[in-house]
Amino acid sequence: MKTILCCTALVETSPQALPLGAACIASSLSASSDIKASASVKLEAFSLEDIGDSVPETAAEFIASSLQKKYKSIDFILFSVYVWNRQVLEECAALLKKSCPSAVIIAGGCEVTADPLSFKNFDFCISGEGEVSSVSLMKELLRLTSSELSEKIKAGCDFEIQGVYNLNHSYSSGTLRSVMPDVSVLPSPYLDGTINLSEYGGALWELARGCPFKCSYCYESKGEKKIQRFSRERLVKELELFSKSGISQVFVLDPTYNADKKAALDMLKEIRLKAPDIFFYFEARAEFIDRELSRAFSKVNCALQFGLQSSNPDVLKKVNRTLNKEKFTRNIGFLNQDGVVFGFDLIYGLPGDTLSGFKNSVDFALKLYPNNLEMFCLSVLPGTDLSDSAESLGLVWQKEAPYHVIKTSGFSQNDMNEAGLFSFAADLFYNKGRAVPWFMSMIQYLHMKPSVFFEEFEAFLKLQYPAAMAERNCSAYSFEDVKKIQKEFISDFFSKRNFLKAVKLAFDLIELNGAFSILTAEGKESSVSLFYHSDDLMSEAVLDWNFFIKNARPYKNITRVFKTKNGPDFKIVKK
Numbered sequence: 001m002k003t004i005l006c007c008t009a010l011v012e013t014s015p016q017a018l019p020l021g022a023a024c025i026a027s028s029l030s031a032s033s034d035i036k037a038s039a040s041v042k043l044e045a046f047s048l049e050d051i052g053d054s055v056p057e058t059a060a061e062f063i064a065s066s067l068q069k070k071y072k073s074i075d076f077i078l079f080s081v082y083v084w085n086r087q088v089l090e091e092c093a094a095l096l097k098k099s100c101p102s103a104v105i106i107a108g109g110c111e112v113t114a115d116p117l118s119f120k121n122f123d124f125c126i127s128g129e130g131e132v133s134s135v136s137l138m139k140e141l142l143r144l145t146s147s148e149l150s151e152k153i154k155a156g157c158d159f160e161i162q163g164v165y166n167l168n169h170s171y172s173s174g175t176l177r178s179v180m181p182d183v184s185v186l187p188s189p190y191l192d193g194t195i196n197l198s199e200y201g202g203a204l205w206e207l208a209r210g211c212p213f214k215c216s217y218c219y220e221s222k223g224e225k226k227i228q229r230f231s232r233e234r235l236v237k238e239l240e241l242f243s244k245s246g247i248s249q250v251f252v253l254d255p256t257y258n259a260d261k262k263a264a265l266d267m268l269k270e271i272r273l274k275a276p277d278i279f280f281y282f283e284a285r286a287e288f289i290d291r292e293l294s295r296a297f298s299k300v301n302c303a304l305q306f307g308l309q310s311s312n313p314d315v316l317k318k319v320n321r322t323l324n325k326e327k328f329t330r331n332i333g334f335l336n337q338d339g340v341v342f343g344f345d346l347i348y349g350l351p352g353d354t355l356s357g358f359k360n361s362v363d364f365a366l367k368l369y370p371n372n373l374e375m376f377c378l379s380v381l382p383g384t385d386l387s388d389s390a391e392s393l394g395l396v397w398q399k400e401a402p403y404h405v406i407k408t409s410g411f412s413q414n415d416m417n418e419a420g421l422f423s424f425a426a427d428l429f430y431n432k433g434r435a436v437p438w439f440m441s442m443i444q445y446l447h448m449k450p451s452v453f454f455e456e457f458e459a460f461l462k463l464q465y466p467a468a469m470a471e472r473n474c475s476a477y478s479f480e481d482v483k484k485i486q487k488e489f490i491s492d493f494f495s496k497r498n499f500l501k502a503v504k505l506a507f508d509l510i511e512l513n514g515a516f517s518i519l520t521a522e523g524k525e526s527s528v529s530l531f532y533h534s535d536d537l538m539s540e541a542v543l544d545w546n547f548f549i550k551n552a553r554p555y556k557n558i559t560r561v562f563k564t565k566n567g568p569d570f571k572i573v574k575k
């Protein structure tokens with residue numbers, strides 16, 4: 001019996017980091033009776049975050065030696081290669097080639113799909129969705145004896161399977177992707193037990209493949225325009241399994257979940273019935289949100305993320321996206337009215353954009369009260385439409401992962417660096433500092449654009465926390481650390497502008513809202529010392545800081561924030 005390993009390296013250890021791609025391949029291989037008769041298929045996933053600095057060897061050495069220790073003989077390995085693990089897995093393949101020369105090493109995944117011929121350490125590369133071609137390839141390979149196999153590999157044989165490349169072969173033409181699988185017959189890696197949910201605490205839930213949009217920077221720009229949806233029956237069974245397994249969160253993989261309103265409403269209803277205790281993350285399109293969908297989302301334990309990318313329609317046009325600002329604002333308003341949690345993504349370094357244009361996008365986004373605002377540097381991913389046109393658009397970018405833009409005709413190299421520092425400052429204050437409940441009322445009181453406030457915060461960080469600015473790693477800071485930094489900055493910034501009375505209000509809001517967010521996110525109850533009465537701080541009056549400061553009476557107290565069966569509550573425990 002031969003062993004086939006489907007292996008990957010995950011970027012981090014989290015309920016949202018699962019080896020779904022490798023597991024889908026493992027499931028399809030296991031479902032083939034021909035393959036099952038002569039090989040056993042195993043899934044192996046390593047977390048690069050866990051490996052980190054915890055072992056003396058490199059991540060590649062660690063993965064190679066761990067696999068060799070666990071398996072007496074390695075016959076076939078299929079690696080799932082992504083931007084974050086390409087270098088590690090290429091090195092790992094080279095090490096395995098030396099220590100187990102008879103092992104056949106195959107690569108697939110997004111990075112391989114983009115440019116299969118750029119990989120040199122694998123015997124075969126599979127471009128495109130690999131379920132069909134990996135099964136065809138493994139059937140061919142399992143039929144051969146070891147000596148026949150090495151001859152075929154040396155001879156550059158690719159078995160004439162579409163999307164499969166033997167790197168000893170010389171190619172003159174462009175590459176073709178694998179034949180698309182029919183998703184209605186694909187086995188589920190959850191239902192067949194390939195993925196053990198208890199190991200991860202969360203799930204990536206694939207509802208559909210393909211995207212009707214063609215944003216030029218996305219792998220989907222050259223992917224399948226047609227959407228294939230997994231069957232309702234399969235999805236409902238997976239939902240029941242998620243619920244039974246006790247996982248806390250599910251990240252929904254469907255880039256335009258709400259594009260088909262009927263299907264979206266139907267699945268939201270199923271989620272409400274079958275998995276009411278799980279938190280769901282959706283990627284959605286704002287132009288397809290209406291009142292009915294907004295209400296349906298509000299009844300589910302979930303958060304929505306929208307790829308806004310820029311608030312400038314002319315900039316978006318250059319990357320093949322559109323934006324109707326009025327409609328976007330109106331539809332996001334439905335979510336705010338219904339209390340749905342949502343966030344936006346923005347990109348800096350887009351062709352046609354500038355640093356001040358990017359900051360305008362931040363201002364536009366924050367006025368819509370997102371729960372989080374994620375800001376990314378544009379990557380020119382190989383194999384995308386953007387990579388074909390990037391040079392003519394004036395982009396200069398890294399030629400190796402993560403393929404970040406270095407400069408454009410609108411962003412100098414210095415502007416790109418500045419956009420990164422600005423994004424870090426905004427991320428730390430707004431997202432990590434959980435400032436959403438009070439940020440915009442503070443901004444209105446200051447008569448200042450959000451971006452100007454973040455520029456001030458950025459300048460403060462450069463002066464007081466230069467190491468933090470050099471590292472730009474938000475996850476290195478606990479919420480307590482960020483609260484301390486927020487308070488230091490607010491105290492300094494408000495005092496210089498003679499807004500002394502507002503300092504106490506800001507501190508109270510940081511503490512009280514912080515206690516609520518800790519209770520919601522981590523289930524921890526806590527007590528906070530306040531200058532104002534907590535009833536006043538939780539009232540609508542706090543939306544107008546001028547009014548509040550003029551009218552609210554000081555009432556020093558300790559307020560406890562605690563759980564009840566109807567949700568979080570608070571009460572004064574000491575005056």
Ligand code: SF4
Nearest residue numbers: 211213215218220255
């Ligand atoms: S960015 Fe999202 S909407 Fe655009 S092509 Fe990619 S998956 Fe589709």
